[in-house]
Amino acid sequence: MDTRFLAIAELAEAPSAAVVVDVMRAFTVAAWAFARGAEKIVLAESLDEALALKARHSDWVALKDGPPAAGFDAVNSPGLLRSADLGGRTVVQKTTAGTVGALSVKEASLVLCAGFVVAEATARLLRIRGCGSVTFVVTGDDGRADEDLACAEYIAQRATGAGADAAGFLRRAGE
Numbered sequence: 001m002d003t004r005f006l007a008i009a010e011l012a013e014a015p016s017a018a019v020v021v022d023v024m025r026a027f028t029v030a031a032w033a034f035a036r037g038a039e040k041i042v043l044a045e046s047l048d049e050a051l052a053l054k055a056r057h058s059d060w061v062a063l064k065d066g067p068p069a070a071g072f073d074a075v076n077s078p079g080l081l082r083s084a085d086l087g088g089r090t091v092v093q094k095t096t097a098g099t100v101g102a103l104s105v106k107e108a109s110l111v112l113c114a115g116f117v118v119a120e121a122t123a124r125l126l127r128i129r130g131c132g133s134v135t136f137v138v139t140g141d142d143g144r145a146d147e148d149l150a151c152a153e154y155i156a157q158r159a160t161g162a163g164a165d166a167a168g169f170l171r172r173a174g175e
């Protein structure tokens with residue numbers, strides 16, 4: 001498997017397969033939202049778009065990063081979502097890095113949004129799909145977030161079927 005690890009700003013053309021990594025926190029939050037029963041997540045281009053979607057669909061859950069704000073129901077916190085009941089709900093999510101990264105590769109044939117909590121499932125899907133070339137988008141800190149790079153490298157190793165010791169990658173993420 002041919003792998004590239006790029007910041008959002010380094011993306012030139014649409015990759016064939018993209019794994020967009022945001023450990024802290026957009027795609028850890030997204031995984032928890034699904035674990036708490038969410039039916040789907042809509043990624044908004046802007047805060048205004050998120051609010052407009054919420055206005056059109058009052059039953060949707062509008063979620064943003066940063067502090068709570070009027071019109072939004074939730075913030076980008078895995079810890080808070082762990083106790084939320086999102087059964088059957090649609091979440092609209094807007095964050096600074098993760099959702100921007102995912103939307104920047106929306107023309108790719110395959111877009112996977114990942115963090116450590118879904119790393120193994122992500123690697124398995126890449127293996128099943130037989131992706132020959134994968135672009136990992138390192139979203140945090142303008143591509144310098146080591147928790148995202150560590151997660152991306154872990155997924156890349158696991159996707160090739162190579163054994164990888166998660167502990168070392170997780171340690172990097174925690175530093």
Ligand SMILES: O=C(O)[C@H](CS(=O)(=O)O)OP(=O)(O)O
Nearest residue numbers: 025026065076095096097098
């Ligand atoms: O919720 C977050 O911590 C971040 C904000 S920022 O990227 O650190 O400014 O959003 P995310 O897009 O989940 O990284």
